Amino acid sequence: VATSARLDDPVPDLLERGDDLAALVARLAQARNGSGGVVLVRGAAGIGKTRLVSALRGWAREEGVVSLQARAGRLEQDFPFGCVRQLLEPVLRPGAPGREELLAGDARLAEPAFGVPGTADAAADAGFGTLHGLYWLTVNLAERGPLLLTVDDAHWADAASLRFIAYLARRLEGVPALVVLTVRSSEASADGTLAAIAAEPTTQTLDPAPLSEGAVATLLGAALGADAEPALVRACHGATGGNPFLVRELIEEVRRGASAVDPSAIDALGPDGVAAAVESRLDAIGAGALPLARAVAVLGDGATLARTAALASLPPDEAGRLSDALVGAGVLRTGRPLDFVHPIVGNAVASRMGPAERERWHRRAAEQLAAEGASPDLVALHLLATEPAGRDEVVDGLLAAGLSARGRGAPEAAVRFLERALAEPPGPGARATVLSELGRAAAALGDPRAHDWLRAAVEADGDAEHRMEAARSLAMALVYAGGADEVLAVCERVGAAVSGGGELGRRLDRWLVGVAAVSPATRAAAGAGAARNLAAARAGDRLAPGLLASAALEVVLTGGTAEESAGLARRAVADGLLDESDPDSVEPASAFVALVLAERHDELETLIRRIQEIVRSEGDTRAYAATLAFRAWGRHRAGRLADVQADIDLHPVLPVPGVADLLLAAVHVQVLVDTGRLDEAAAVATMIEGLALDPELTIVQRMTEAVAALRLAQGEPRRALEATGRAAAWEAAMGVAGGGLWSPWRLQAAEAHIALGEPERAVRLAEDQLTQARAFGASAAVGAAQRVLGLARGGGNGIATLEEAVATLGASGSPLEHARALVDLGVRRRRAGRPGDARAPLADGLSLARRCGAAALEERALDELVAAGARPRQRPRNDLESLTPSELRVAQMAARGLSNKQIAQSLYVTVKTVETHLWRTYGKLDISSRAQLSSRIAADPAEPVTDATAPTGSAPADG
Ligand SMILES: Nc1ncnc2c1ncn2[C@@H]1O[C@H](COP(=O)(O)OP(=O)(O)O)[C@@H](O)[C@H]1O
Numbered sequence: 006v007a008t009s010a011r012l013d014d015p016v017p018d019l020l021e022r023g024d025d026l027a028a029l030v031a032r033l034a035q036a037r038n039g040s041g042g043v044v045l046v047r048g049a050a051g052i053g054k055t056r057l058v059s060a061l062r063g064w065a066r067e068e069g070v071v072s073l074q075a076r077a078g079r080l081e082q083d084f085p086f087g088c089v090r091q092l093l094e095p096v097l098r099p100g101a102p103g104r105e106e107l108l109a110g111d112a113r114l115a116e117p118a119f120g121v122p123g124t125a126d127a128a129a130d131a132g133f134g135t136l137h138g139l140y141w142l143t144v145n146l147a148e149r150g151p152l153l154l155t156v157d158d159a160h161w162a163d164a165a166s167l168r169f170i171a172y173l174a175r176r177l178e179g180v181p182a183l184v185v186l187t188v189r190s191s192e193a194s195a196d197g198t199l200a201a202i203a204a205e206p207t208t209q210t211l212d213p214a215p216l217s218e219g220a221v222a223t224l225l226g227a228a229l230g231a232d233a234e235p236a237l238v239r240a241c242h243g244a245t246g247g248n249p250f251l252v253r254e255l256i257e258e259v260r261r262g263a264s265a266v267d268p269s270a271i272d273a274l275g276p277d278g279v280a281a282a283v284e285s286r287l288d289a290i291g292a293g294a295l296p297l298a299r300a301v302a303v304l305g306d307g308a309t310l311a312r313t314a315a316l317a318s319l320p321p322d323e324a325g326r327l328s329d330a331l332v333g334a335g336v337l338r339t340g341r342p343l344d345f346v347h348p349i350v351g352n353a354v355a356s357r358m359g360p361a362e363r364e365r366w367h368r369r370a371a372e373q374l375a376a377e378g379a380s381p382d383l384v385a386l387h388l389l390a391t392e393p394a395g396r397d398e399v400v401d402g403l404l405a406a407g408l409s410a411r412g413r414g415a416p417e418a419a420v421r422f423l424e425r426a427l428a429e430p431p432g433p434g435a436r437a438t439v440l441s442e443l444g445r446a447a448a449a450l451g452d453p454r455a456h457d458w459l460r461a462a463v464e465a466d467g468d469a470e471h472r473m474e475a476a477r478s479l480a481m482a483l484v485y486a487g488g489a490d491e492v493l494a495v496c497e498r499v500g501a502a503v504s505g506g507g508e509l510g511r512r513l514d515r516w517l518v519g520v521a522a523v524s525p526a527t528r529a530a531a532g533a534g535a536a537r538n539l540a541a542a543r544a545g546d547r548l549a550p551g552l553l554a555s556a557a558l559e560v561v562l563t564g565g566t567a568e569e570s571a572g573l574a575r576r577a578v579a580d581g582l583l584d585e586s587d588p589d590s591v592e593p594a595s596a597f598v599a600l601v602l603a604e605r606h607d608e609l610e611t612l613i614r615r616i617q618e619i620v621r622s623e624g625d626t627r628a629y630a631a632t633l634a635f636r637a638w639g640r641h642r643a644g645r646l647a648d649v650q651a652d653i654d655l656h657p658v659l660p661v662p663g664v665a666d667l668l669l670a671a672v673h674v675q676v677l678v679d680t681g682r683l684d685e686a687a688a689v690a691t692m693i694e695g696l697a698l699d700p701e702l703t704i705v706q707r708m709t710e711a712v713a714a715l716r717l718a719q720g721e722p723r724r725a726l727e728a729t730g731r732a733a734a735w736e737a738a739m740g741v742a743g744g745g746l747w748s749p750w751r752l753q754a755a756e757a758h759i760a761l762g763e764p765e766r767a768v769r770l771a772e773d774q775l776t777q778a779r780a781f782g783a784s785a786a787v788g789a790a791q792r793v794l795g796l797a798r799g800g801g802n803g804i805a806t807l808e809e810a811v812a813t814l815g816a817s818g819s820p821l822e823h824a825r826a827l828v829d830l831g832v833r834r835r836r837a838g839r840p841g842d843a844r845a846p847l848a849d850g851l852s853l854a855r856r857c858g859a860a861a862l863e864e865r866a867l868d869e870l871v872a873a874g875a876r877p878r879q880r881p882r883n884d885l886e887s888l889t890p891s892e893l894r895v896a897q898m899a900a901r902g903l904s905n906k907q908i909a910q911s912l913y914v915t916v917k918t919v920e921t922h923l924w925r926t927y928g929k930l931d932i933s934s935r936a937q938l939s940s941r942i943a944a945d946p947a948e949p950v951t952d953a954t955a956p957t958g959s960a961p962a963d964g
């Protein structure tokens with residue numbers, strides 16, 4: 006607690022804070038009841054933020070709330086996870102009670118933040134996994150009992166710690182933990198992460214007010230031992246603006262200077278006066294006081310007495326004596342490590358050094374710490390404060406710190422260190438390494454500057470292997486960012502450098518085969534290699550797992566079968582696709598795509614789960630986002646709309662959206678269309694169309710598909726045809742036989758033509774699609790084509806085709822398509838004057854649509870049922886069928902005996918989300934315990950599609 010030791014007690018130091026403290030206490034009480042959140046205490050330096058929060062901590066401790074704290078410092082801003090470490094290390098010290106339980110489950114992923122290096126693989130991008138781990142660590146901790154986490158001066162907190170707090174802030178609902186941050190109002194809005202934290206709905210802000218004249222009078226009276234003159238009080242209040250820190254400084258000056266107080270002299274002592282006042286106090290103590298104070302200012306958090314003495318070139322005894330004197334003068338606080346009574350005082354000392362002087366101190370501090378064997382990050386903090394001078398030791402120090410920061414899941418800090426290393430500048434030997442590491446760290450953040458740095462690394466002098474790896478990183482960053490053209494140019498240049506042949510040439514060729522499906526341009530460049538690779542796979546050659554994955558995708562593109570494609574993907578996985586773990590490879594993504602298109606939904610889920618575990622432990626935000634997007638796409642095709650929504654909510658937001666965001670957004674648009682939220686769908690589509698992505702990219706076809714679906718739902722067939730026209734052009738440019746499987750544009754175009762009254766064209770398109778789908782042999786694709794063909798044909802013939810579609814889709818794993826076909830069949834039967842025959846498919850379609858969460862289709866089915874003379878039941882009550890897919894899944898896991906936390910971890914959602922799902926499930930099933938849930942699920946293990954209609958007497962049901 007920052008109390009000036011010179012103010013003899015009892016000087017009250019918590020005046021006029023009753024309301025603020027009560028508000029904090031109330032928020033803490035809410036948190037204890039499970040509504041966690043964040044409070045930002047904002048205000049000018051010295052207004053009393055730290056004091057207020059320390060009062061809350063005292064209160065919390067008495068109430069048995071575990072209270073952990075950190076204090077950020079200006080110097081430590083670049084120390085990755087510095088604040089998180091201060092907060093959590095006390096409970097994680099080796100031997101701390103319950104340490105193992107805290108680190109159980111996903112919390113283990115937090116370890117890199119505490120200096121336990123992540124994977125040995127220095128190339129692993131870092132970030133997301135650590136945050137996720139820290140989140141679970143916090144949840145585990147809060148499970149022991151309510152928790153108060155405070156970070157003082159959070160405007161100086163390192164970026165990685167702030168990212169964690171922001172991540173936590175979004176997930177505190179349902180966790181009995183309160184996070185309190187103090188922030189200088191002048192700096193709060195400057196930092197994007199703090200602004201994001203402030204914008205969270207569960208975040209509150211508190212702005213302690215300046216002290217009144219009355220409070221100033223109380224302070225003066227207590228300090229001077231007598232009531233102060235009203236004129237003095239007024240002058241004091243005026244000069245300080247009621248800022249308690251300044252009031253105290255003023256009192257200190259008054260006490261030191263004069264026995265008779267002269268109010269008119271006081272006006273001079275505003276915030277600027279503090280620096281002068283501090284200096285005069287140092288002068289009064291004598292030689293040595295100034296260097297000691299400067300050493301404390303330079304060392305920041307790590308100012309042990311021994312270090313400070315050495316840096317100030319003072320004998321330890323002398324340093325000890327001087328530090329006591331500085332405590333007596335109200336400059337330093339009591340205790341170790343050495344620290345100022347308030348950051349304002351520290352600033353005053355630091356700001357009195359000229360830039361050259363300050364940099365000399367930091368350079369010496371770096372040397373001293375390096376000699377001591379301090380951590381590379383700590384040394385690097387001081388190196389950051391020095392001027393570039395082309396020194397190799399500085400480059401080495403910063404490079405080491407950059408690698409360590411990345412290994413810890415703090416790519417922002419790595420970028421800072423490495424940017425500074427680049428500015429030094431490095432000698433020719435280290436330049437390529439600095440550039441490529443800098444580029445990779447930036448790429449992991451989705452920072453577009455990564456491209457320039459990696460380009461420079463490719464061009465830099467260095468050995469061929471190094472350039473080749475930089476080129477792969479660059480190419481991958483470009484693929485993620487959606488710039489396919491340059492990928493080829495890069496590969497060409499490097500290809501020339503490695504002059505074909507050799508191990509490096511093979512690596513490059515393999516990379517090219519991997520991107521053969523990325524765009525027409527990459528396909529033109531790599532198609533021959535991809536064909537050779539597929540031939541080798543078909544011949545049963547021993548191929549690297551990644552090449553098998555590429556072959557699996559090539560099968561789809563070149564008109565092979567779903568069976569073969571899935572088989573190759575499966576072989577790739579069995580042979581260790583995931584063990585190859587290479588952040589710069591697209592091969593795993595090829596396996597995902599193959600499984601989606603081959604409709605192997607369960608296999609896709611398993612594969613994605615396994616790969617997510619890997620990319621999360623490596624902290625690769627880009628790759629994790631990509632896995633979420635692919636899974637969402639697969640789930641949408643499997644009709645699991647509610648689960649897709651969960652994926653969208655979990656998606657980590659990258660600073661610059663790339664292809665993964667595009668894919669996810671495209672799926673999002675489709676889900677919004679399916680759920681009848683057309684305005685929202687249109688808004689997302691507009692946003693994504695604004696992204697500067699190469700329109701030829703294969704992945705952009707997902708967006709085209711989504712836009713076409715949106716236009717059809719909006720009743721705008723002509724605009725739908727614009728979109729399908731783009732998809733057709735893409736297919737022609739790719740020159741592939743299996744394009745229709747990739748994008749069902751023919752069916753969408755057919756639906757548009759039906760709406761426009763052009764059934765012949767619709768029939769032709771649907772027939773084409775049916776032929777392709779049959780050849781491929783994926784039943785949902787076949788059924789979807791049959792459905793549209795049935796609609797296009799019309800009449801009795803059309804009804805027969807729709808019946809085929811229903812039969813095909815009933816056996817496919819695609820309930821949403823199935824539901825569509827059922828409803829369409831019902832509609833056509835009713836219009837053909839067969840309402841009795843219409844009701845059964847309509848009822849089944851209704852029930853399935855409900856299951857999928859496809860509100861738009863559900864509504865249509867309901868209307869049609871009524872029109873067909875049925876009196877549909879209300880949403881079924883008390884019935885497993887009334888559960889959404891996610892509710893059902895959570896319920897099934899709970900019934901199997903998994904705890905809410907285990908369920909949350911395995912579904913990557915918060916405990917609160919699981920609780921909400923279960924709570925709704927209990928409500929729908931009208932039960933109140935897990936035991937009841939288990940027996941209900943056990944009694945009804947299948948997923949029956951019951952007839953949801955109660956036929957009226959006038960229109961008897963048949964069939
Ligand atoms: N409400 C108060 N009444 C009296 N003194 C206070 C009050 N709040 C703070 N102080 C004193 O003012 C000084 C600055 O307060 P501090 O909490 O460190 O400010 P901040 O954290 O906002 O910069 C400290 O010495 C503190 O004890």
Ligand SMILES: [Mg+2]
Nearest residue numbers: 054055157158
């Ligand atoms: Mg403070």
